[in-house]
Amino acid sequence: MTTPTTTRAPARGRRIAGTGWHGLRTLTLTEARLLLRDPGTVFFALLFPTVLLVGVGFAMPGMRDVVSDAPPPWEGLTAVAFYVPVVLATAVATVALTTMPVYFATFREKGVLRRLSTTPMKPQGLIGAHLFINLVAVVAAALLAVLVGSLVFDLATPVNLVVVVAAFLLGVLAMFSLGMLIASRADRASTASAIGMTLYFPMLFLAGLWTPGPLMPEVLRTIGGYTPLGAAAQAMTTGWFGDGVPASQLVVMAVWTVVLLPLAARLFRWS
Amino acid sequence: MTTAHPVPSVPPAPSTGTLPDGAAPAIEVVALRKAYGSTVAVRDVSFAVGQGEIFGILGPNGAGKTTTVECLAGLRQADAGSVRILGRDPQKDPASVRELLGVQLQEAELNERMTVAEAMRLYASFYEDPADVGELLDLLELTPHRDRQFAKLSGGQKQRLSIALALVGNPQVAILDELTTGLDPQARRTTWELVERVRDRGVTILLVTHFMDEAERLCDRLVIIDQGVVVATGSPAELIEQVDTSRVLRLRVEPHEEVGVLEVLAGLADVQAVTRDGHEIEVTGTRRVLPAVVLALAEQDVVPDVRTVSRSLEDVFVHVTGRTYDHTGAADAAAADDSNDTEGAVR
Numbered sequence: 001m002t003t004p005t006t007t008r009a010p011a012r013g014r015r016i017a018g019t020g021w022h023g024l025r026t027l028t029l030t031e032a033r034l035l036l037r038d039p040g041t042v043f044f045a046l047l048f049p050t051v052l053l054v055g056v057g058f059a060m061p062g063m064r065d066v067v068s069d070a071p072p073p074w075e076g077l078t079a080v081a082f083y084v085p086v087v088l089a090t091a092v093a094t095v096a097l098t099t100m101p102v103y104f105a106t107f108r109e110k111g112v113l114r115r116l117s118t119t120p121m122k123p124q125g126l127i128g129a130h131l132f133i134n135l136v137a138v139v140a141a142a143l144l145a146v147l148v149g150s151l152v153f154d155l156a157t158p159v160n161l162v163v164v165v166a167a168f169l170l171g172v173l174a175m176f177s178l179g180m181l182i183a184s185r186a187d188r189a190s191t192a193s194a195i196g197m198t199l200y201f202p203m204l205f206l207a208g209l210w211t212p213g214p215l216m217p218e219v220l221r222t223i224g225g226y227t228p229l230g231a232a233a234q235a236m237t238t239g240w241f242g243d244g245v246p247a248s249q250l251v252v253m254a255v256w257t258v259v260l261l262p263l264a265a266r267l268f269r270w271s
Numbered sequence: 272m273t274t275a276h277p278v279p280s281v282p283p284a285p286s287t288g289t290l291p292d293g294a295a296p297a298i299e300v301v302a303l304r305k306a307y308g309s310t311v312a313v314r315d316v317s318f319a320v321g322q323g324e325i326f327g328i329l330g331p332n333g334a335g336k337t338t339t340v341e342c343l344a345g346l347r348q349a350d351a352g353s354v355r356i357l358g359r360d361p362q363k364d365p366a367s368v369r370e371l372l373g374v375q376l377q378e379a380e381l382n383e384r385m386t387v388a389e390a391m392r393l394y395a396s397f398y399e400d401p402a403d404v405g406e407l408l409d410l411l412e413l414t415p416h417r418d419r420q421f422a423k424l425s426g427g428q429k430q431r432l433s434i435a436l437a438l439v440g441n442p443q444v445a446i447l448d449e450l451t452t453g454l455d456p457q458a459r460r461t462t463w464e465l466v467e468r469v470r471d472r473g474v475t476i477l478l479v480t481h482f483m484d485e486a487e488r489l490c491d492r493l494v495i496i497d498q499g500v501v502v503a504t505g506s507p508a509e510l511i512e513q514v515d516t517s518r519v520l521r522l523r524v525e526p527h528e529e530v531g532v533l534e535v536l537a538g539l540a541d542v543q544a545v546t547r548d549g550h551e552i553e554v555t556g557t558r559r560v561l562p563a564v565v566l567a568l569a570e571q572d573v574v575p576d577v578r579t580v581s582r583s584l585e586d587v588f589v590h591v592t593g594r595t596y597d598h599t600g601a602a603d604a605a606a607a608d609d610s611n612d613t614e615g616a617v618r
Contacts, residue, residue: 023398033389038384110379111380112381118369118373119394
């Protein structure tokens with residue numbers, strides 16, 4: 001330990017009022033690195049959809065067989081192919097309802113947002129950085145699942161890729177808005193986790209995780225079409241296997257976003 | 272104001288430590304008030320801190336210290352009064368003080384997987400003109416732990432990192448809130464030395480504490496806050512002097528010398544009272560009682576063991592509030608004293 005030398009003159013008049021976003025890049029990279037250091041998050045946010053698709057394809061009997069007794073869009077496809085849009089919806093839900101709200105509640109619980117408020121960086125910067133990181137994670141998880149799925153199984157190529165991508169991104173928006181609403185008030189990671197899980201499983205059910213494609217009863221399909229995740233799965237299914245435009249599902253997702261996102265922003269507690 | 276507090280203070284209070292002549296204050300708080308619903312956390316708090324001072328806000332838990340500091344840092348909107356940091360108004364424009372003010376808050380943690388060096392680099396990146404991270408880690412004795420993750424740091428190390436983060440923006444003013452709560456005695460002393468080192472670099476420090484000994488040891492001047500009101504302002508010595516100008520010593524002499532000693536003491540002008548207490552003699556007198564007694568006894572060839580009994584800020588608190596000091600604080604200190612979990616052991 002050397003004696004500290006006086007290296008700074010006390011009077012400094014050249015302070016420029018900061019923009020509040022200085023260091024946003026460092027913040028994003030640091031947070032991404034920390035996320036990758038957490039094995040649980042890495043598994044659920046990035047690998048889980050792939051594991052789910054491959055697991056279901058191999059574990060459930062008949063999943064890799066070609067369906068021959070189903071109505072037109074399903075005719076001639078393997079059962080595991082029906083499952084792809086559901087797996088992509090699961091990827092979105094996992095990040096939106098389990099990873100994200102818990103991280104944000106932890107920031108609040110641990111006083112990270114409060115500490116940030118004392119620096120030139122706005123706490124909004126941290127939230128923005130995490131939304132971006134989560135978006136990257138969910139896209140990566142989806143691409144990985146589709147890539148590995150195509151290598152392992154006989155999957156169909158999407159009929160209308162634009163619809164699939166639009167449905168996926170709208171689904172991300174609607175589900176992230178819901179995740180943000182949970183994150184806006186939860187004081188503790190455990191609270192956020194409990195609320196997230198309570199919504200996670202019913203939403204996966206209505207998205208068709210247990211009844212993919214033609215297996216879903218009509219009543220469930222109708223109800224599911226009004227939930228953000230169910231609408232996302234249905235819209236991706238339409239785009240993947242047919243050439244129609246799933247207008248009502250796209251509208252449902254847009255409405256959820258328009259309602260939930262401003263509400264979450266309004267309710268968000270910064271300390 | 273309807274409180275019974277005897278020393279309502281509006282700075283600069285003439286007899287209680289004004290700022291050095293003409294110097295612009297680094298921090299100025301005037302008639303601050305903040306209530307949460309019907310609970311008034313801060314009723315009337317005013318003080319001014321000179322540049323380069325270590326200034327204390329001392330008071331029992333719940334006195335309104337943290338609320339005062341949060342208003343100062345622009346984290347909370349005050350109901351009334353004004354605050355200034357280096358002439359800027361953090362209430363109206365919090366962003367204007369962010370580059371100038373470092374804040375170490377109570378109970379603010381980090382991602383448990385973030386290393387010391389990562390945290391420092393991250394927080395440094397937020398500022399236009401950050402401090403040198405390596406130098407700061409050296410100053411706070413964190414260099415050996417730079418690659419250690421937050422969850423694996425000891426309490427003292429976390430606290431030092433928290434101070435380092437408050438300083439990483441090269442602030443001119445730093446607020447340190449309850450920085451030694453929960454630390455063992457050795458870690459507390461280390462932290463105190465660090466605070467002085469930081470001040471020696473030209474940083475003005477506002478130290479919030481409920482520890483009397485900490486305020487007495489570190490602060491150039493301080494305010495004592497109780498129930499949201501400033502009850503005393505001044506340097507520790509001034510405050511103690513105000514309460515009582517007498518001095519107390521305890522002597523221990525050989526039994527055969529005792530009678531002679533008592534005789535000598537009784538004849539001294541500076542001695543006001545002498546009482547025997549077991550093998551010790553307690554002498555109360557003027558501020559010159561110590562040299563007077565030692566000299567007089569030396570003439571008799573008696574060299575006693577002498578112990579001075581000093582007044583403390585605790586006596587000041589009792590004097591100005593009429594209450595004994597909050598025992599939560601005392602209990603904390605006792606718990607820290609009992610702890611064997613020293614920094615050395617954790618390492």
